Amino acid sequence: MNAAADYDCIVIGAGHNGLVCANYLARSGRSVLVLEAAAQVGGAAVTREFAPGFRVSAGAHLLQWMPRTMIEELALGAHGLAFAAEDLPTVALSLEGAPMRLDPQGIQARSPADAPAYAALNAQLQRFAQALGSMLSGVPPRLGTAARSERLALLRLGWQIRRLGRRDMRELLRIAGMCVYDLMQEHFVSMQLQGALAFDALLGTNLGPRSPGSVFTLLYRLAAGANGARSAPAQPKGGLGALSEALARSARASGASIRTDAPVRRIRVEHDRAAGVTLESGESISARVVVSNADPKTTFLGLLGSEHLDTGFVRRVSHLRSAGLAAKLHLALDRLPRFAGLDGAAHGGRLLIAPSLDYLERAYNHSKYGEYSAQPSLEITLPSLNDAQLAPAGAHVLSAIVQYVPYALGGGWQQARQPLLDLIVDRIEAHAPGLRASITAAELLTPLDLEQQFRTVGGHWHHGELALDQFLFVRPVPGAAQYETPLPGLYLCGAGCHPGGGVMGTAGRNAARRIAALAA
């Protein structure tokens, strides 16, 4: 190792995982420099102005998965994190009836027959999530390893599952590879409820309700919840960018340095070891350890280069499924939209357009062939309702995630952006008459735009599909699943690693622990 290096650690990218990782590394007594390509920290957790006076969380727009313990450990409150709203309700919109609030009371009100089944399934899934939750907080163990701690971790997981008892264990093993379509059909009669619950299993994935493994993604989200996350989403004051600012202040307070407008061109390699980075400006900075918050494809194929890697590894990285299927919609509105049947307060929650399982499956069908659906599925929020600073007085911001919008649209995105935008607005307008007339500005970010803005290959918000084949000890790929990479001195800390994305920060913390344990 180079004792005369400028820093102990360089972290490439000031996304939330990079900032969390830098913070924990700095706390372990290391000198840390974070290099961010953009002008502001946060990666895909940023707040920016998309129309004069209108600000929005440009990527992720809600905070749910970051463990409360992490928020406390990093003293994010003291560093400026406040919440405009917490415990946001989720509401399933419908054109055929009243909206349904996704909680026991809401379900009782709209579909009494489903209420007991909901309580039972919820309780069971929570038990499963508790059993699996411990896996999320730690470095994933390797299979076939001799390392005692990793064998213990595998044993612990086995024990947690065994401890569920015969009936639950059998059910967990039965449903883990199933599709959420069948699970919903088994338990519920209300199409509205089925669609809305399935939506959460599918959000941010390349899955439709009938895709095998879609129950796994649902369990996965719940497991994150069991791992200290919130049971319902919250909205940071000032948008997700405020969370990133707080993370940055906390990291600086721990001793880390952060430079923005400092895009990295290459990871430098000396004697088969990561030795630092070269910036786009030509500046060279040395470090004993380089940690990349960038996605695996950008890290390995872009910043490092396949010449430093073996063909088989490069093949695995290039086969990583990383095409995003979610778009982001931002609307500037001159007045508050009114969603039919929704009381005033509920407008501040998460509004889902996912009226049935078949609706979702049809929306998904198109994406398989490089098309977008005429009837997309949406998660809508009106952040300015909870946080007035995001829009001029009386005006409002609508922020929505749109499924399913393919990364590689047949025919390209050039001519297709406006027709898709119109179509999405029509879909929302159907639920909120008068919306179109209130729009003063609109922005639609396709996965291709998200790729460019957030520098993630494919524009996938998990930096790679979260699925059984890209999970735990094989995430992102075998040979790099322990935050280590084949190149000594180079580590990963982003959403492409276990346990994935969704403004969780756990990957960053796990990576810091791994580096502290290995690099002494």
Added chain:
Amino acid sequence: MGSATDAPPIYLEPLLRTPFHERARALSQLDSFIPWNGYTSVDVFSSVEHEYFAVRNASTLYDLTPMAKYRIRGVDALRFLNRLVTRDLSKLKPNRVAYAVWCNDSGHLIDDGTVFRLGESEYRLCAQERQLDWLLDSALGFEVELIDETEHWAALALQGPTCCAVLEAVGLSGIERLKPFEIGYFKLQAADITVSRTGFTGDLGYELWMAPSDALGVWDLLMAAGRSRGIRPLGSRALNMVRIEAGFILPNVEFVSAERTLRVGRDRSPFELGLDWLVDFDKGHFNGRRALLAERRAGPARRLVGLDIEGNKPAHNALVYAARSGRRQVGAVTSATWSPTCKRNIALALLDAPHIDVGREVWVEIYLNSELVWERRMCRAQIVERPFFAPQRRRATPPADY
């Protein structure tokens, strides 16, 4: 049912024929063909012994066309190749050839072959087996163009002590100045041929590369000019004898490509195959480097060695033991032959450490069939240096005029 065309299913389609097939068929007394890379290839023309002695005492023509051939060009051609193979190709000058092996991530052999540097950023890789899939994946991140030109070139190996004289006789003036592993460009009547002083026999020899349309004409000229120098066509069986004498390894005989092994531990590293000299840890990163460094630190678990076995019965498929008792197996023979030139019973064997050092004694279990009566012999064998046969004439420039 029934399809529009009555084309036979692919497994019934005849194998490809090389441009020399017509001549090979005419000269083949036994009609003994074997498949190679999708082509038919002659196993024995008339007699293994005659063909063997022609390599060592006269000249032979062997049809190399089925060899997989890839053109590699572009600004990153050298970087690409140096990351692909284990040896340092930056030292390979234009118009030179280098033997090389390439490994997967875990440092196990995928195949071996020869790299021809045809120009500043222009190479050809020749291998016994098809490699396009591995090459294309290895090209990710490199600016190179890869062309499978297996069918674009007809190739002949002209090998044996009189072969330089044969080439001189057909008018390849200056051929005698071509050094081992050098490439030269010649005119043979109207045909442009590229000649490399390379081969698989461990003897004086050349490989001739030409357009398929020139193939028969070149064959005829060489056969006519070689008549007074004992030229014969060579089949794979006799070639196998001479390559064992020369100590060369063969895929699927000495090793199974790491991309094809199914069982754990059945793939082989360059160290295990005794190819340490091909591994250059100082040239920068290459496929398998980190795994090979770790293997070198740990020391070899097994190694391919040469065996000199008592008696004269070839030790085909023989198991090798530490002692005559035959209680502890330490490896197995991969290739064996009686060497008529060396007058030794030789073999290549993969043995476990520590039974790998030159001078050590092991025991080889040979099954012998004498007039349909089988008997088992435990033969003493000594680990010896390879190659078993390496005549001065293979390197002499100019070669002696036989």
